[in-house]
């Protein structure tokens with residue numbers, strides 16, 4: 001494997017965990033001493049830095065929430081003086097106040113280091129020309145990818161978003177080999193190229209795309225590969241962590257989270273209990289080296305699962321699977337956690353059903369009911385009622401099997417559900433009164 | 434001339450306004466319904482119809498995103514006497530032909546039975562042999 005930082009990337013799992021414990025201990029002492037917020041939180045949780053004597057002891061520390069960032073707007077969570085700060089980014093909250101994140105020079109270095117390792121792990125290097133088509137500015141995407149790409153010595157085109165025809169021209173004329181952008185913008189660029197009579201596969205050198213900041217799917221990865229010949233890689237990171245930081249390696253089997261940078265826990269979002277490898281739950285992240293805006297046991301709200309077996313690429317840093325939704329989307333039906341993404345995956349296994357669906361939750365008496373309304377695929381339609389009834393029963397059967405809760409399936413005409421730009425509103429919960 | 438007639442089948446959600454929407458599409462296409470039936474089950478239905486210009490209706494409906502297909506059916510003119518239906522069933526049964534479904538309509542004061550069978554060509558043959566009058570596509574429209 002080609003590594004950006006062999007010493008860090010070639011560590012064994014044991015070495016990683018030993019280092020993680022050391023970094024955690026240091027960070028906890030630092031925060032207890034210098035962060036008013038963490039000091040207070042730890043006191044409330046009745047935990048002292050001396051109580052942290054193993055990596056698992058991290059569970060004694062209280063969680064940190066998105067709300068904490070908003071409540072402490074703009075910078076009351078920052079540790080260290082103004083002089084240490086070298087940059088702010090600001091993310092616009094979907095509701096109410098924005099959150100402000102700050103960086104010391106070391107924070108920026110670690111961020112770029114993380115992206116540099118990630119880009120190297122998908123085969124990018126000094127020979128590459130990387131077009132960064134994430135928005136530059138207050139959003140972390142543009143600059144995050146930019147500094148990572150510069151660090152590995154690639155040639156960077158800071159294209160930002162917009163003026164898509166020119167983006168296509170640049171890709172062609174400057175022999176761009178890789179692009180960083182959102183999945184939807186990539187599709188838009190591909191469409192625009194096609195309209196301009198430019199085949200990405202035949203007329204350009206673009207072979208790699210690093211896509212993030214929006215949910216996307218394996219299906220899209222395949223579609224991108226088939227239509228443009230481009231290998232698309234998933235990247236993860238939010239502004240609280242620094243920005244986009246972690247990608248899949250060439251194995252495409254999960255995103256490596258560099259253990260010396262972040263410690264990942266997956267928990268049951270309801271009970272807070274830790275979950276094991278392969279079990280889906282909420283990701284809780286601790287940034288082990290962050291200085292200006294410390295992040296300890298931050299509940300990301302993202303649903304994923306981890307895998308800590310060695311990756312065929314040779315790295316032992318654990319991997320998280322593609323995010324499968326948000327905790328806020330989680331439904332509790334008759335006491336069972338149901339994620340709309342699970343419903344989506346399950347429906348995708350039935351070829352007669354389309355990709356558009358809606359979940360309607362209701363309460364009859366004391367019993368929760370779930371109905372999954374899903375569009376029939378026009379091509380799968382037969383003229384027999386019995387086939388349709390069979391299809392409905394089969395969908396109900398597989399849903400019950402994968403969700404552990406019964407769902408009634410309603411077959412809909414193709415196109416009858418509203419289409420959404422971006423995030424689809426999949427759930428109608430009528431239980432709230 | 435063929436006695437095999439194109440029937441269109443459309444998947445319809447069983448809720449108010451859905452059928453009307455389809456009727457509107459047909460109307461806009463200046464299509465005449467010659468015969469139709471609605472079969473219902475568990476929250477959805479199937480609209481089956483013999484129309485004057487099935488190919489263009491199917492094309493338009495597909496464009497609009499409907500789940501629609503065409504099937505070959507046969508149209509048998511019922512004898513104006515009791516037991517006509519039973520006799521048809523007997524003829525088909527003896528020939529080991531399964532009837533998937535059927536529906537009737539009235540044309541010029543005589544009843545016509547639309548049948549979807551598992552072997553349409555054979556059905557035409559045995560029914561004709563048994564003296565039944567099968568309509569052709571052309572005389573359906575007339």
Ligand SMILES: [Zn+2]
Nearest residue numbers: 249251311313
């Ligand atoms: Zn790997």
